[in-house]
Amino acid sequence: MTAQRRAGALIQVGLPAWIYLPATLGALFVIVPLVAILLEIDWTRFVPLITSESSRAALTLSVQTASASTAVCILVGVPMALVLARGRFRGRSVLRALVLLPLVLPPVVGGIALLYTFGRQGLLGRQLDVLGIRIAFSTTAVVLAQSFVSLPFLVVSLEGALRSAEAGYEHVAATLGARPTTVLRTVTVPLVLPGLMSGAVLAFARALGEFGATLTFAGSLQGVTRTLPLEIYLQRETDAESAVALSLLLIVVAAIIVIASASRRLSGPL
Amino acid sequence: MRPVPAIAAVVGIATIAGCSAHQTDATGSVTVFAAASLTSTFTELGSRFEQDHPGTSVRFNFAGSADLESQLAQGAPADVFASADTDTMARAAEAGLLAGEPADFATNTLTIVTTPGNPTGIETFADLARPGSQVVVCAPQVPCGAATEKVERAAGVTLAPVSEESAVTDVLGKITSGQADAGLVYVTDAARAGSDVTAIPFPESGGAANRYPIAVLDGSANSGAARQFVDLVTGPQGREVLAAAGFASP
Numbered sequence: 001m002t003a004q005r006r007a008g009a010l011i012q013v014g015l016p017a018w019i020y021l022p023a024t025l026g027a028l029f030v031i032v033p034l035v036a037i038l039l040e041i042d043w044t045r046f047v048p049l050i051t052s053e054s055s056r057a058a059l060t061l062s063v064q065t066a067s068a069s070t071a072v073c074i075l076v077g078v079p080m081a082l083v084l085a086r087g088r089f090r091g092r093s094v095l096r097a098l099v100l101l102p103l104v105l106p107p108v109v110g111g112i113a114l115l116y117t118f119g120r121q122g123l124l125g126r127q128l129d130v131l132g133i134r135i136a137f138s139t140t141a142v143v144l145a146q147s148f149v150s151l152p153f154l155v156v157s158l159e160g161a162l163r164s165a166e167a168g169y170e171h172v173a174a175t176l177g178a179r180p181t182t183v184l185r186t187v188t189v190p191l192v193l194p195g196l197m198s199g200a201v202l203a204f205a206r207a208l209g210e211f212g213a214t215l216t217f218a219g220s221l222q223g224v225t226r227t228l229p230l231e232i233y234l235q236r237e238t239d240a241e242s243a244v245a246l247s248l249l250l251i252v253v254a255a256i257i258v259i260a261s262a263s264r265r266l267s268g269p270l
Numbered sequence: 271m272r273p274v275p276a277i278a279a280v281v282g283i284a285t286i287a288g289c290s291a292h293q294t295d296a297t298g299s300v301t302v303f304a305a306a307s308l309t310s311t312f313t314e315l316g317s318r319f320e321q322d323h324p325g326t327s328v329r330f331n332f333a334g335s336a337d338l339e340s341q342l343a344q345g346a347p348a349d350v351f352a353s354a355d356t357d358t359m360a361r362a363a364e365a366g367l368l369a370g371e372p373a374d375f376a377t378n379t380l381t382i383v384t385t386p387g388n389p390t391g392i393e394t395f396a397d398l399a400r401p402g403s404q405v406v407v408c409a410p411q412v413p414c415g416a417a418t419e420k421v422e423r424a425a426g427v428t429l430a431p432v433s434e435e436s437a438v439t440d441v442l443g444k445i446t447s448g449q450a451d452a453g454l455v456y457v458t459d460a461a462r463a464g465s466d467v468t469a470i471p472f473p474e475s476g477g478a479a480n481r482y483p484i485a486v487l488d489g490s491a492n493s494g495a496a497r498q499f500v501d502l503v504t505g506p507q508g509r510e511v512l513a514a515a516g517f518a519s520p
Contacts, residue, residue: 219433
């Protein structure tokens, strides 16, 4: 218990010493499994394992689909966040709850929901099938599954940034005669750009790790729908070492994302 | 987690010693790790066992054979292991997990399943390779996928599936939900799905029968009862229940 008193300064309340014990336990709970996976790796086989044909196909597909779904999220998520933060209409809170549902939904449930929407006999899939558009078992299905689960991450983080951003500049711009689109383009978006970036990074990371919805909805075929998490799940059946090596690859990618977003001070309010 | 398996092993040795002395009727609980394809048959056999031996309870862990084997290797406490293929059981034996020789108790073969009524008109295994039909199979890494590869070689047909699933139940799901036109699953899966699919048997499947072995585990804390459960599965009652689900004799 430390309390410092400086002339003219507020009393600074220190943390109680006991709080470090549960905090340390919590940190170990996260760190020890990561260390365990590092210790399990057969380093002599590591490079061949992660550069095998199936691993490269899975990594390439994962990066491509996660990038595509991040683009989808930005395209529709930014307008959604703007409407939720600035729009004035009845039932907004209900709409927000519904839109954010995938955040708490088990991904496999999302996959089943997508199946009955875009699947061959689904709500929209039936019509698309008539038009000759088949989404099931295609890379598009993977992007849809990833977008479905990662969209709320972008919306939540951008909406938070919009709410905490000063609305004064927007008012000034509007008073000076700027049209709503001009205000949005020249004032609002630049103001919340860090929030948008951190939201996009979160969405990308979530898309990269997507497993349940993809497996349920898109299937699993090398180079088409088998992303890195699906490849890990499959390799684990016969070749645990390969699964561990690929897991580390995914951990490294995730770590790069987290560090990159933290170092650029992009961590907006969530 | 170290001390737990050690204690379990000590208890196990004590019980084995106690049981081998006098073969009394089984009591206590038996934990059975069994392949996912055995879910309905083993659940039924479990309740028969509990009826025949009052005071016992049978608990199951149903999952993919490879998953179960790795759980056991990591020290999961169990009494009996039944896998869907001999390779996985061989790995368990190599790891020193078994108390004795495993016994084969059933075989399972592949069948073609299509959406009800077979709208794409698939009649032979070669029809699956026709362009335009969406076929789903198991990935070669899992037992049903290994069997699929064997059948492809035997038939001289190379399939171009739209998806290679990591579990046979996922293949079945893609057909029952109408996502794909046809798939390769075990005859027992097709029997379980009933009218949700149309099963089309094909002669080439005979060359790729999966054998199901069962064994008492080395770490069993109740090996007497475990042995009696294995006897039930391999005996006439087990045969009757397994045959009803579509399993063939080994």
